[in-house]
Amino acid sequence: MTRRGSGLTQDPARDTAGATIDTGRAPAEPPSVAALLERDGVGRRSFLQWCGFIAGVLALPADPFGERIAHALTTQPRLPVLWLNGQDCNGNIEGFLRASDPTPSELVLDRLSIDYVELLMAPSGTAAENQRADTIARFAGRYVLVVEGSVPTAGDGAFCCIGGKAFTQVVEEAAGDALAVIGVGSCAFDGGLPAARGGVTGAVGIREFLSGSGKTIITLPGCPMNVDNLTATLVHYLTFGTWPELDELGRPEFAYGSCVHELCDRRRHYRAGRFVLEWGDEGHQQGWCLLKMGCLGPGTPANCPTARFNSGTSWPVASGAPCLGCTRPKFWDNLSRAFPAAPASSSSSSSSQGT
Amino acid sequence: MPRTVIDPITRIEGHMRVEVEHTDHVVRDAWSTGTMFRGIELILDGRDPREAWVIAQRACGVCTHVHAISSVRAMEDALGIVIPPNARIVRNLLSGSQFVHDHVIHFYHLHALDWVDVMAALSADPAATAELCSRTNVGWPKNSAAYFGEVRARLQGFVDSGQLGPFGGGYWGHPAYTLSPEADLLLVAHYLEALEWQRDFIRVHAILGGKNPHPQTYAVGGMAITLAPDAPSGVNNATLTQMDDLLTAGREFVDKVLVPDVALVASHYKDQWAALGAGPGNLLSYGDFPEGDTGADSFFLPRGRIVGRDLGAALPVDQAAIAETVAHSWYSYTDGDETLKHPSVGETRPRYTGPRPPYESITSIKYSWLKAPRYEGAVYEVGPLARLAVAYAAGVEEAREATDRFLNRADLRATDLFSTLGRVAARAVETQLLAARLPVWLRSLRDNMARGDLRVSDNTKWDPATWPAAATGWGATEAPRGSLGHWVSIADGKIAAYQLVVPTTWNGSPRDAAGRRGAWEQALLTTPLADPERPVEVLRTLHSFDPCMACAVHVHDPASGASVTVRIG
Numbered sequence: 001m002t003r004r005g006s007g008l009t010q011d012p013a014r015d016t017a018g019a020t021i022d023t024g025r026a027p028a029e030p031p032s033v034a035a036l037l038e039r040d041g042v043g044r045r046s047f048l049q050w051c052g053f054i055a056g057v058l059a060l061p062a063d064p065f066g067e068r069i070a071h072a073l074t075t076q077p078r079l080p081v082l083w084l085n086g087q088d089c090n091g092n093i094e095g096f097l098r099a100s101d102p103t104p105s106e107l108v109l110d111r112l113s114i115d116y117v118e119l120l121m122a123p124s125g126t127a128a129e130n131q132r133a134d135t136i137a138r139f140a141g142r143y144v145l146v147v148e149g150s151v152p153t154a155g156d157g158a159f160c161c162i163g164g165k166a167f168t169q170v171v172e173e174a175a176g177d178a179l180a181v182i183g184v185g186s187c188a189f190d191g192g193l194p195a196a197r198g199g200v201t202g203a204v205g206i207r208e209f210l211s212g213s214g215k216t217i218i219t220l221p222g223c224p225m226n227v228d229n230l231t232a233t234l235v236h237y238l239t240f241g242t243w244p245e246l247d248e249l250g251r252p253e254f255a256y257g258s259c260v261h262e263l264c265d266r267r268r269h270y271r272a273g274r275f276v277l278e279w280g281d282e283g284h285q286q287g288w289c290l291l292k293m294g295c296l297g298p299g300t301p302a303n304c305p306t307a308r309f310n311s312g313t314s315w316p317v318a319s320g321a322p323c324l325g326c327t328r329p330k331f332w333d334n335l336s337r338a339f340p341a342a343p344a345s346s347s348s349s350s351s352s353q354g355t
Numbered sequence: 356m357p358r359t360v361i362d363p364i365t366r367i368e369g370h371m372r373v374e375v376e377h378t379d380h381v382v383r384d385a386w387s388t389g390t391m392f393r394g395i396e397l398i399l400d401g402r403d404p405r406e407a408w409v410i411a412q413r414a415c416g417v418c419t420h421v422h423a424i425s426s427v428r429a430m431e432d433a434l435g436i437v438i439p440p441n442a443r444i445v446r447n448l449l450s451g452s453q454f455v456h457d458h459v460i461h462f463y464h465l466h467a468l469d470w471v472d473v474m475a476a477l478s479a480d481p482a483a484t485a486e487l488c489s490r491t492n493v494g495w496p497k498n499s500a501a502y503f504g505e506v507r508a509r510l511q512g513f514v515d516s517g518q519l520g521p522f523g524g525g526y527w528g529h530p531a532y533t534l535s536p537e538a539d540l541l542l543v544a545h546y547l548e549a550l551e552w553q554r555d556f557i558r559v560h561a562i563l564g565g566k567n568p569h570p571q572t573y574a575v576g577g578m579a580i581t582l583a584p585d586a587p588s589g590v591n592n593a594t595l596t597q598m599d600d601l602l603t604a605g606r607e608f609v610d611k612v613l614v615p616d617v618a619l620v621a622s623h624y625k626d627q628w629a630a631l632g633a634g635p636g637n638l639l640s641y642g643d644f645p646e647g648d649t650g651a652d653s654f655f656l657p658r659g660r661i662v663g664r665d666l667g668a669a670l671p672v673d674q675a676a677i678a679e680t681v682a683h684s685w686y687s688y689t690d691g692d693e694t695l696k697h698p699s700v701g702e703t704r705p706r707y708t709g710p711r712p713p714y715e716s717i718t719s720i721k722y723s724w725l726k727a728p729r730y731e732g733a734v735y736e737v738g739p740l741a742r743l744a745v746a747y748a749a750g751v752e753e754a755r756e757a758t759d760r761f762l763n764r765a766d767l768r769a770t771d772l773f774s775t776l777g778r779v780a781a782r783a784v785e786t787q788l789l790a791a792r793l794p795v796w797l798r799s800l801r802d803n804m805a806r807g808d809l810r811v812s813d814n815t816k817w818d819p820a821t822w823p824a825a826a827t828g829w830g831a832t833e834a835p836r837g838s839l840g841h842w843v844s845i846a847d848g849k850i851a852a853y854q855l856v857v858p859t860t861w862n863g864s865p866r867d868a869a870g871r872r873g874a875w876e877q878a879l880l881t882t883p884l885a886d887p888e889r890p891v892e893v894l895r896t897l898h899s900f901d902p903c904m905a906c907a908v909h910v911h912d913p914a915s916g917a918s919v920t921v922r923i924g
Contacts, residue, residue, distance in 0.1 A: 078518055087393050089905050090368045091416025091568040097460075098554050098567065105550040109509075113518035118365045122468045122525030124894060125361040131524045152392075158707050160391040162370060163362050166712040193413050198397035200705075224416060224568050265588065279574055279812035285583035293579070309566035313558045316565030318588040320581030321572040324409060332398070332410070339406045342818045 050101045057232040057307065058244065059254045065239075072239035073111070079238065080135050080143035082174055083117040086167045087160050087194045087203055088149025092185040093119045095224040099231060100311035107231065115143075118162075129163050136177055144234070145178035147171060150187040150194045151209045154202030171209065180216040180243060181206060183250070184230060186326055189221035190249075196332035207250055216243055219250035223326040228307045229255040249329065251301070260297035260323050263305035266290065290317060294338040296325035356383060359887040360716060362390070364897060366465040368417040369904025371863070374716060375893060377884050382893065385872070385879040387863050388717060389724040389904050392685075392705065399853045403819070404430045404845050405575045407853065411841065412569055414855065415905055417460075419568035420453045420560070421834035422841070422855070429841040430575045433828025437648060439810040442577035444800045445563055445590070447644050447655075448598075449570060450832075451789045451796065452559040455605060457835040458739070458786040459556075459613055463542075463549040466779065466898045469891055470620050471542045472532035473522050477511055479503070479540035487537050491619050495611040497548060506544040526889040534623055542620070545612055556605040562594045577812025584804055595801050602797060606790040614761065617783035621765040621776045627883075629767055632775030632896040634878040635734040636664040638741035639861070641672065641840065643833035644792070655792060656754075656785075656833060659745035660730070664773050669748040674829060674840065677856065679726045682868040685709060686726065693868035695729065698842045698854045699827065727864040727873065728856050736874040737837025737861045738900060739782040740772060753791070757784045775878070778899040819848035834858050836903050859903045875900050 051073070052066035083093060099107045108114055115135040121128055135143055152159035157166025175181055183206035186192040194203035207217050220229050233252055236244045244252040261267065269275070270289040277283060277292060291298070300323055304315045317323055324338050325331045362372035370391035376384040399410055408426035415422060424446055431438065438446075481503035488498040513519050526532075534542075557567045563580065564570020572580045581589030588594075621629070642651055642658030651658045659669030678695035681688055687706045688694050708721050729735070746754035747769075761784050762769060771777055816822065822845065830841040837858030844852035864873035872880075875897060883892050 078516070080518065085370070087391060089413050089416035089419075091413070091419060094416050094419065094568045097550070098557065100554070103551050104554050105547045108550070109513070109520055109547075113516075113520045115518070115520060115523060117521060118363055119368070120464060120521040121365050122473070122522050124363060124365045125890070127524045127526070127889065128363060128365050134523075155707060156711050158709065158712055159393075160370060161362075161372075161712050161714075162390070164360070164372075164712060164714045169713065193395065193398065193410065194393040196398045198394070198400055200394045200397060201392065203393075223413070278814050279577060279579050279817075280582070280810055280814070284581055284811075285586055285809060287581055287587040287589070310558045310561035311554065313561035314565055314588070316571040318581075319561075319563065319565035319572050320589045321565055321579045324571065335406050335409060336403050339403050341820065 053101060054232050054235045057228050057254065058236055069235055069239045073235070076238050078111065078113040079234065080139045081112050081114045081117075081146060082132055082135055082143060082178075083114060083146040083148065084167075084171060084174060085118055086147065086149035086151050086171070086187075087201065088185070088187055090119060090148070091224040092148040092188075093117065095227050096184075096230065098310050099227045102231070112234070125163070132174065136174060140177040142179055143177075145174050145181045146184055147181060147188045147206045148184050150191045150203035150205060152194065152201040152203050153209070154200070159201040168209070171206075175210055175213060175215060178215065180218060180237075181210060182230070182233065183207065183217065183219045184225045186221045186223045186331060189219045190329050192223070193332050196330075217250050218243060218246060218252065220255070221251065221327040222302065222304075223324075223331075226255070226302075226304065226307050226309060229303070251327075255303050255307070256301040256327065258301070258303065260300045260302050260304055260317075263303065264297055265305055265318055284320060290320075290322045292340075293322050294340050295322035296328075296334075296338050297323040300325045300328055302327040357887065358716060359884070359890060361890055361893060362388075364894070364902070366468065366894075366898060367902040367904060368415060369902070371902055371904045372717070373879070373893065373897065375879060375882075375884070375890075377887065380884050382879050382882040382884055385876045386717070386722055387725075387865060387873060387876050388722050389863065391905065392724045393905075394705070396853065399850055401849050403848070404433075404843065404850055405817075405819075407843070407850060408573050408575075411853075411855065414857070415903055416568045417903060418453065418457055418834050418836060420449050420564070420570055421832050421839055423570070423573045424450060425830040425832040425839050425841040425855070426843075427573050427575050427830070428832065429828040429830030429843040430845070431828070432830060433826040433843055433845050434575070434816045434822060436576050436813050436816050438577045438813055439808075440648075441582065441800060441803055441808065441811050443645055443648075444796050444803070445578050445580060445582075445811070447646075447796045448793060448800070449560060449563055450644065451793045452557065452602075452605075454789050454835050455609060455786050455793070456553055456557045456560075458782050459549055459609070460553050461782065461835075461901050462613060462617060462779070463546045465901065467542055467546055467620075468522075468525060469895045469898055470532070470624065471534060471539050471546075472527050472529070473510070473525060473539065473543055474514070474527035475532065475534075475536050476540035476543045477507060477514065477536075479507060479536035481507060481540070484537040484540045484544075487535075488541055491541065491615045492611050493615070497544070503540055503544060506547065507540055510543060526891045529889050529891050530885055531883075531891050531895075534620070538619060538623070542616060545616055548612065549608075552605075552608050556601060556608075559598050559601050562590065562598055574812055574817075576814055576817060577810075580811050582804065582811050583809050590800075590804075595797070595804075598797055599794065602790075602793045606794070609786050609790040614783050614787050617779060618761060618765040621767060621780050625765065625767055625771065625776060628776045628895065629771035629774045631882060632778070632878040632899060633773050634736045634874050636773060637662050637730070637733055637735045638744050639672065639730055639735040639737050639838055640742045640745045641831040641833055641838045642742075642745070643831075656742050656746055657749045657751060659749055660735070661741070661744045661748060664770070666744060666748050666769060669745045674831070676731045677728060677840070678732075679728045679856070680867045681726050683721050683865040684723055684726045685721050695732065695868075698840065698856050699844070699852070701854055723865040725860050725864055727867040728860055729867060732869075734864075734867075734871050734874060734877070735861060737858050738778065739785045739835075740778045741837060742833060743781040743785055744772065753788055754784075757788050775896045775899045782901070822848060825851075836901050837861060857903075859900075862900045863902055863904070875902075
């Protein structure tokens with residue numbers, strides 16, 4: 001399915017055309033993260049703390065893995081990344097910018113080299129496309145392809161075009177020489193919203209679109225994904241040279257191996273039979289279990305309760321809203337389960353879900 | 356006439372293409388194309404109205420709150436629900452912080468690179484930059500020669516590495532960049548600071564909504580939020596204080612960094628760019644931020660229209676005057692593509708008649724997935740400029756003061772607002788207004804809670820069994836990018852018709868049946884184009900509108916079954 005040597009990379013004269021900066025020296029060997037840290041004066045201690053945090057996300061003990069992660073990150077060159085958006089809402093690249101640690105600017109500029117990302121990149125049009133082609137050619141086999149959004153396969157691909165090319169072609173060209181492909185968010189996972197009941201664009205997820213390509217394909221479902229899980233996935237590769245253990249749907253076990261209900265802050269109320277029955281009732285004010293208000297935490301694989309969002313500030317259930325099950329396959333077609341007509345009618349069906 | 360294609364347009368939300376014809380280095384004509392379609396309308400069909408906000412919210416992950424709020428408002432309008440004051444305030448806090456966050460990201464991360472030559476910053480003198488900062492960003496602590504030296508060194512590191520990341524391939528050295536190297540370095544430093552700032556500021560959304568993007572605590576009737584002074588999570592005394600701190604820090608950044616930086620750019624480029632990019636001169640705002648239960652009368656930013664650039668009067672808005680045509684859009688109407696249809700009775704059959712990809716140019720009569728909305732048949736612009744102009748004309752004191760202060764600071768006249776730079780200026784002024792208002796709303800929430808008012812939702816209509824057999828509603832919201840409306844019909848407890856008319860459809864529409872260009876197609880005329888291969892001038896005007904292409908309009912027409920109205924914009 002993937003094609004090499006496509007139109008984007010045929011003209012060798014264009015290979016460096018996008019990098020308009022003449023630095024007067026060959027850009028062959030990028031500096032390591034260690035050199036960048038030294039240059040930036042980032043404290044060794046805070047860096048080690050961050051490495052310990054990431055080890056925790058990966059469910060590894062900080063000792064010795066924090067040190068090992070630190071060693072890897074301080075000796076590896078910045079990982080080139082191409083970030084493609086298909087049928088999407090930009091929620092995942094926005095989520096990426098909410099990275100807690102490393103900070104967004106460190107992640108975008110210092111830890112990774114994000115060579116193509118339409119939301120942020122300086123050039124448009126041909127100059128932007130040249131950036132993509134340059135990275136594919138210069139870092140063949142060494143760049144990570146991130147795909148956000150679904151891939152529309154119907155209508156000759158006219159439902160999503162970039163630079164006059166169907167998104168299907170853009171993905172094929174970029175995936176061919178990628179080290180690995182990471183599908184971020186629920187649309188890249190299994191087609192997501194455009195593939196929900198009633199969709200007409202032939203939308204599919206990245207695993208289905210690239211099936212048979214032999215590529216390592218990692219999926220991080222969620223609407224949007226949790227950026228800490230993406231960071232940890234990339235760090236795992238940089239540290240160990242391998243990708244984290246994945247389940248049969250390409251989801252890293254460290255992030256999707258437990259269900260929301262098992263990890264939930266409100267589970268003790270579930271055990272005690274204390275349930276919210278109405279928005280704003282006493283139970284809602286006191287943080288009781290949301291199961292009878294439609295919560296899909298039981299059976300939803302995700303680490304939201306422990307990873308939380310926005311620098312660990314909160315997650316939906318902590319703020320008072322039910323889990324909508326957004327990391328599950330085809331969650332949009334099961335959304336109505338999260339909206340029972342009245343609490344009483346949901347209690348009988350939900351009682352068998354929990355543990 | 357030579358034609359230049361710019362696709363993808365980057366530093367926007369979504370997928371967009373522009374083709375311009377030009378002679379003598381001046382744009383003579385322009386065509387704007389939305390190049391992505393998802394078909395969300397069909398997916399909303401037949402759903403429970405209470406879950407529609409979750410789906411509608413996914414229209415956009417950048418302005419990730421506005422479609423949710425419009426959706427629940429449409430349902431509440433249809434079902435006759437008045438939400439409790441706490442829910443109204445929490446929604447204002449979510450909306451207001453969304454605006455402030457989004458506008459800051461827009462200026463620094465989506466727009467600044469059109470004005471700032473990142474590579475020229477490498478030749479800046481850090482000491483002189485610090486001196487400029489002390490004059491521009493008065494009272495901002497991140498200011499020293501050493502600091503700007505570090506930023507410059509960090510930038511130099513990128514260049515030396517050959518891995519320029521998002522800065523790679525920029526139009527550096529283009530003659531349109533004329534700021535001093537010190538101003539460039541100052542703005543690059545604040546680009547980086549803003550990247551960290553936005554991450555922290557939006558934690559307000561995490562407290563109130565559980566996460567951002569896509570906060571999750573909405574409910575038809577109010578907010579599904581845990582709220583009590585002693586609540587273990589959600590909104591409690593601790594997080595009220597936390598939000599107060601976040602809003603205070605946010606306001607300081609807006610006042611001391613954003614607004615002065617925008618003024619710096621505006622005053623430098625005003626001779627040319629306050630005279631370009633005028634647009635249609637008709638402005639529309641639905642108004643928003645209710646501060647009471649009296650609807651539009653209680654809006655902090657009022658509802659109104661400006662016609663023909665006349666800031667002397669804000670005219671009334673009647674949503675019945677809104678209608679759309681698909682004469683140049685990839686849809687068909689059963690009774691003629693030239694017809695103007697009100698959203699509540701609209702229909703569209705998506706019918707792609709453009710070139711088969713891969714293609715070089717789009718020269719077909721129909722050329723966009725966006726439809727063309729019009730008000731009384733006329734082209735209108737929406738967004739911060741429209742809101743500020745309406746507030747100004749309506750005599751909102753805070754708006755007049757903040758606007759006059761900014762104009763004075765940037766050495767601009769009120770008539771200069773109708774321009775590329777005017778849009779940028781209006782966005783900054785609006786950010787300042789809302790950053791100042793947010794703590795007021797937070798205090799009123801705290802006061803209510805202290806008084807023992809903990810209501811967050813009117814649950815009397817939660818059960819669909821309580822609904823009438825049929826109902827229709829309109830949910831009007833101001834999004835950061837402009838006026839957003841959701842129209843809904845409910846029948847037998849299910850969605851029978853649902854339609855969105857979104858800001859970028861107003862601003863980025865293709866031509867209508869009369870051949871009138873959309874707002875930014877008009878604004879692009881006479882734009883200079885020094886080097887068609889590096890069209891930074893076109894980006895300046897396009898980005899001044901803050902395009903957001905993925906927001907999709909969706910209508911299902913139950914009468915004709917297979918007939919659907921779809922718009923991306």
